[in-house]
Amino acid sequence: MKNFNGKVLFLDRNDINTDEIIPAKYLTEVTKLALKPYCLEDLKLESFQPQRDVPGKTVVVSRDNFGCGSSREHAPWALEVNGIYAVVASGFARIFRGNMFNGGLMAVTLTASQIDELFGTFAGQACTMSTDWSAQTITFSAGKTQKTYDIGLGGFEKALVEAGGWVEYAAAHY
Amino acid sequence: MGKTIAQKIFEAHLVDRPFGEAWVLKLDAVFCHEITTPIAIADLMEKGMDRVFDPTKIKAVIDHVTPAKDSKTALQGKMLRDWARRHDIKDFFDIGRNGVCHALFPEKGFVRPGYTIIMGDSHTCTHGAFGAFAAGVGTTDLEVGILKGVCAFREPKTIKVELTGKLPAGVFAKDVILKVISSLGVNGATDRVLEFTGPVVEALSMEGRMTLANMAIEAGGTSGICAPDMTTVEYLWPFIQNEFSSKEEALAHYRRWVSDSDAVYDSVLSLDVSRLEPVATFGYKPDQVKTLKELKGTRVDQVYIGSCTNGRIEDLRQAAGILKGKRVAEHVRGIVSPATPAVYQQALKEGLIEIFMDAGFCVTNPTCGACLGMSNGVLAEGEVCASTTNRNFFGRMGKGGMVHLMSPASAALTAITGEIA
Ligand code: SF4
Numbered sequence: 001m002k003n004f005n006g007k008v009l010f011l012d013r014n015d016i017n018t019d020e021i022i023p024a025k026y027l028t029e030v031t032k033l034a035l036k037p038y039c040l041e042d043l044k045l046e047s048f049q050p051q052r053d054v055p056g057k058t059v060v061v062s063r064d065n066f067g068c069g070s071s072r073e074h075a076p077w078a079l080e081v082n083g084i085y086a087v088v089a090s091g092f093a094r095i096f097r098g099n100m101f102n103g104g105l106m107a108v109t110l111t112a113s114q115i116d117e118l119f120g121t122f123a124g125q126a127c128t129m130s131t132d133w134s135a136q137t138i139t140f141s142a143g144k145t146q147k148t149y150d151i152g153l154g155g156f157e158k159a160l161v162e163a164g165g166w167v168e169y170a171a172a173h174y
Numbered sequence: 175m176g177k178t179i180a181q182k183i184f185e186a187h188l189v190d191r192p193f194g195e196a197w198v199l200k201l202d203a204v205f206c207h208e209i210t211t212p213i214a215i216a217d218l219m220e221k222g223m224d225r226v227f228d229p230t231k232i233k234a235v236i237d238h239v240t241p242a243k244d245s246k247t248a249l250q251g252k253m254l255r256d257w258a259r260r261h262d263i264k265d266f267f268d269i270g271r272n273g274v275c276h277a278l279f280p281e282k283g284f285v286r287p288g289y290t291i292i293m294g295d296s297h298t299c300t301h302g303a304f305g306a307f308a309a310g311v312g313t314t315d316l317e318v319g320i321l322k323g324v325c326a327f328r329e330p331k332t333i334k335v336e337l338t339g340k341l342p343a344g345v346f347a348k349d350v351i352l353k354v355i356s357s358l359g360v361n362g363a364t365d366r367v368l369e370f371t372g373p374v375v376e377a378l379s380m381e382g383r384m385t386l387a388n389m390a391i392e393a394g395g396t397s398g399i400c401a402p403d404m405t406t407v408e409y410l411w412p413f414i415q416n417e418f419s420s421k422e423e424a425l426a427h428y429r430r431w432v433s434d435s436d437a438v439y440d441s442v443l444s445l446d447v448s449r450l451e452p453v454a455t456f457g458y459k460p461d462q463v464k465t466l467k468e469l470k471g472t473r474v475d476q477v478y479i480g481s482c483t484n485g486r487i488e489d490l491r492q493a494a495g496i497l498k499g500k501r502v503a504e505h506v507r508g509i510v511s512p513a514t515p516a517v518y519q520q521a522l523k524e525g526l527i528e529i530f531m532d533a534g535f536c537v538t539n540p541t542c543g544a545c546l547g548m549s550n551g552v553l554a555e556g557e558v559c560a561s562t563t564n565r566n567f568f569g570r571m572g573k574g575g576m577v578h579l580m581s582p583a584s585a586a587l588t589a590i591t592g593e594i595a
Contacts, residue, residue: 015360015459019567024546028239028246030212030253042569065361068394069567070546071296072210073312094328094365094396095296099312155193156326166326167221170318174189174198 001162002085002104004131006058008140009084010123013045016062017069018096022078024070032077039078054082059129061118062089067096076100086129088138090115101157102166106131108138108151121145176434179399180330180367183307183431187290189324196326202289202306204319206234207275210294212253214317226261227323233284234258235267237275238542243549273514273540276300276388276482280380281514283413287402287428292316292325297482297564298397299390303383304410305402305431307367310391327396331440332367332433333358337374339448346492347382348484348562348581350374350445351389352453356463357443364394366440369433374447375400380409381488388483389564392460402428454560454580454594458568466584469594476507476559477589478571479582480538481545484562485513487520489582493562494526496586497533503592508535509551511543533589547571560588 020043022035029035040050060066060079066089067075076099079087086106100107110118118140125142131151132139139148153161163169177185190198204227211234218224226232234254242248251268258266267278276297279285287305291298294316301308311325319325335354354368368390375383383405387398400406407414407424418424451465456472479485479493490512502508510530512518518540521527530537543550545563553559553575562585566577578594588594 017567019570023569023573024548025573027209027548028244028250030216030246030249032213042573044568065364065394068360069296069565071294071298071310071312073213073294073314076312091361091364093361093394095310095312098326099314102312102314154195156195159192166314166318167217167223167321170322170324171223173192174322174324 001164004058004086004106006128007056008059008061008122008127008129009053009057010119011043011045011048011060011062012119012123013062014064015068016043016066018067018072018075019069021067021075022072027072027074032081035074035078036081039082057084058086060084060087061115062087063115064089064091064112066092068093071095073099073103076103076105080105101160104161104165106161110149114149117147121147175438176436178332178369178433178437178439179305179401179431180307180332180397183288183290184330186288196328198324198326199290201292201319201323201325202231203284203291204232204316205275205279205291205293205298206232206254206316207238207295208236208250208254209238210313210316212250214294214313214320215253215257218317218321223321226263226320229261229263231323232263232320233265233279234263235272235275235278236269237272237278238546239549240269240272240541271515273517274482274485274542277486277513277517280304280384281516283410286410287406288431292319296391297388299395300384300388300398300482302390302397302399303380303387304406305400305428307397307399309396328365330367331365332369333363334439334442335368335370336442336444337370337372337447338444339374339446341374341447342450344452344583345447345450346581346583347378347385349450349453350447351386352455352463352579353445353450354443355389355393356461357445358393360392360459360461361394363390366395367397367399368393368395369399371401376403379488380405381486384486385483389460392564401432452581452584454578454584455566456578458566460564460566460579466594469578472578472594473558474506474560474578474588474593475557476509476551476553477502477585478509478544478551478559478561478563479585480511480513481542481563482513483564484582485511485517487517489562490517490521490526493582493586494529496583497590498529500533500590502534502589506589506592508533508589509538509544510535511538511550512540514540544571560585560594
């Protein structure tokens, strides 16, 4: 199973789309690794610089409708090859969310007020997330401050993460 | 309790319900193109699982960048081509026979009412116009589809979109769907199926219905869907005439895939189209919609007519009807991409291509081209394009470019005046 513990990248906007996560011009690549330098390249957010802010992060925290737009699995891959294995948001586009679990990655949906709380408490700080898979919780911490939330995954999504993805699950079941 | 079309299709294709949550469905067709499929192929090869569940149910096309524009796109095409040969996939469409997937596959008769279809392309929802459940998926879903012929979905909750009234002159399916998206918002239909009903849909051609269903994803919808009727049967008749003794019999057969009158919907959106005006998007999200009047005076650098939304023969007829005898404005670059070779040929026969060329349009081969900013009309930083495509994201048609989505008729008008009028 993937490692879901590490530093958090905060992206404070609704509707971050797959073109922003990985622009279409890089869809000509035929390996996942080739996407690495271009992750979030077209995302225009105040004080966000992809080259500086993406490396070293493991988790993205964002707001509603994350990953909307095209079906390109290049979007979760662009995150994955940069070591970002989990996205925590108040909502996801269906295909993006499915793509995350299909690749053994994790998309955690929290309520809008929980996300507000996360941004309010931790944005701008060196924040880390840790995952307790047995307790089904994620904990964010910076200094002495900690916040813990339920992962809230269904049995099928958990099974996909545990299997390492949908190809592995389907190969074993169908 | 009654059922919706989507529920009926799900129940008829159910393979498994893991954890009582997901619906794993048997697939009737898996569509493939050269952008999202090669990585699936490479991954399957790496895993030692380079197989296909049924070569007759897989349809493939090179459409996004064709002819190849550089070595990378040439390699993508080659990977798909080699794979299709290796697995004896007969319905593979390469240069000379290729066109935009969601226009080409229906035209070839690959879509039927009641079908389940996936493709590694978000606008796969288009095929729901035939009363099918068709959904865009990522490459991993595509991989499993290719290998096992199954795909997992969530419960098919449906939003009923009831379209009443009569379309005024100059207002088309594109205006209707933009209006619907602006009502729902870009995530108003996430994890939902949009079922388009009512007299407006019944009066629409298959082309118009495909335009509606095509943009379901822009409201987050899994699939757009229209109940099959005589219009559907007429369109499909060349492909099904050996299966049925009459069109009436075919219709009776396909009417299994119609929602019950007491079907339970997640919600209902009603829209009387009688007073609708031509609209266009103004921002970087497809739910940001204004009337052309409100956008009057917006200067454009390029007008693009094409794509899986509006590159069909009806669309070209609408645009040509307005361009006839006129010239595009001095500063405007007009580009038209007929969506398929058959559309191109029909447009030639009807003299539409001549009208476009006389008006000063560049006519390209059938391809996605400029729609996703990869070739054939990429915008420069700060440029503005009036486009009949479906997505106006920042940089969609070229880094730093602005896109106003609108109908082919509105795009043609904009080309002549050089600004939204
Ligand atoms: S025409 Fe545009 S939206 Fe349609 S399949 Fe091609 S790239 Fe996608």
